[in-house]
Amino acid sequence: MAKQRIQAVRGMNDLLPEQTPAWQAVEALLRDLAQGYGYAEIRLPIVEKTELFRRSIGEVTDIVEKEMYTFEDRNGERLTLRPEGTAGCVRACIQHGLLHTPGRRLWYLGPMFRHERPQKGRYRQFHQFGVEAFGLPGPDIDAEQILMTARLWQRLGLEGLRLEINSLGSPEARRDYRRLLVDYLRGHYQRLDEDSRRRLETNPLRILDSKHPEVQEVVAGAPRLLDHLDAESRAHFETLLALLREAGVDYHVNPRLVRGLDYYTRTVFEWTTDRLGAQGTVCAGGRYDGLVAYLGGPPTPAVGFALGLERLLALLEASGRLPETEAPHAYLVLAGEGTDRAGLALAERLRSAVPGLRLVVNAGGGSFKAQFKRADRSGAAWAIVLGEGELASGTLGFKPLRGEGEQETLDEATLVARLHQVVHSGPA
Ligand code: HAM
Helix, strand or coil: CCCCCCCCCCCCCCCCCCCHHHHHHHHHHHHHHHHHCCCEECCCCCEEEHHHHHHHHCCCCHHHHHHCEEEECCCCCEEEECCCCHHHHHHHHHHCCHHHCCCEEEEEEEEEECCCCCECCECCEEEEEEEEEECCCCHHHHHHHHHHHHHHHHHHCCCCCEEEEEECCCHHHHHHHHHHHHHHHHCCHHHCCHHHHHHHHHCHHHHHHCCCHHHHHHHHCCCCHHHHCCHHHHHHHHHHHHHHHHHCCCCEECCCCCCCCCCCCCEEEEEECCCCCCCCEEEEEEECCCHHHHCCCCCCCEEEEEEEHHHHHHHHHHCCCCCCCCCCCEEEEEECCCHHHHHHHHHHHHHHHCCCCCEEECCCCCCHHHHHHHHHHCCCCEEEEEEHHHHHHCCEEEEECCCCCCCEEECHHHHHHHHHHHHHHCCC
């Protein structure tokens, strides 16, 4: 009986060798971007106490109600695979006293887990790059984070991303608005779908971003939170918009943008694209001035965002902007008595002499013809040839694999010089 093959868990993807070079290039760029704005990396556990997410993301959110991977460990402790990075980052900052220094800027990158219905751009394990800035109350830092993302799109050659922005005001303003909204929606109860009726009791603001057409019609006539902001939040929002205009960043104020996590106050924003179908939000974030204190830390305003790497890479692919794979510079062909051993030593000498050299050494023998085929398939630009003749005369063959060109015979010092050229000026 054939054994059944075990497959990966639904919604959790392998990243295959042909995909990882593009991921590495994007990750390197993100690291560089974060450093360019004074953000330091923080690495956080993938598992946290369930309570952390219940308290920070909010009891009546989709994430906490139905998407968390929660389990009891062997000691009976309730633990959860992190569905996002902000909660853990805040927890770590409080735990390690990182917030005594105001203006702490941190970034992280890693897998997150949500038990959502998988579809294109929506997975159960996905990766986020996120940044969080603590202790900075003004709109200047909100603006800087948005500029940081705008710079990223530019560096990646991405066009057409749309910035949607809104303000959720202070918790007090939101509480008052919530009452107004609930009164209004009660007046249209018959037109609400089941989900919205439930949310009317638990989290009425989420009804504002309902996808249900009839609910959307009702919502279009609803009072707008933006018209009921407290004076400070209004001033914060207006300064932020002015800063964005000055910096030349286009934005669209979307009064219905509320976000799916409860910790936000004031600024919220999303970068969306229409090139990825239903899962078009590539990056999202906002201000969460109350969360640090709520989790037991010193009162500390904070703002951050996270972007989904799967979506960013899908967008790069759709835009024809996927970073190129870095093929080997050279493939060492070894054929004949004694060339295996000599080849291994030669390769080590070349790697020492030419920093940055990407060199693949033929393994497992094979005829010249077979080895040249492998060299070609490896994507290498050059073949280095060590046969019995070369071994006897102390020379090496050097042959271009892309385009025309005859095999040359070189001594090792000349080969090293040529490889330096190849590595530093790209394939000649
Ligand atoms: P979020 O909107 O839940 O915010 O997620 C941020 C981004 O992660 C989304 O815009 C999307 O690109 C990606 N993402 C979310 N869920 C999935 C999924 N199931 N599959 C693929 N990609 C996904 C947060 O997580 C906040 N912590 C952001 C933040 C940081 N706010 C302040 N600081």
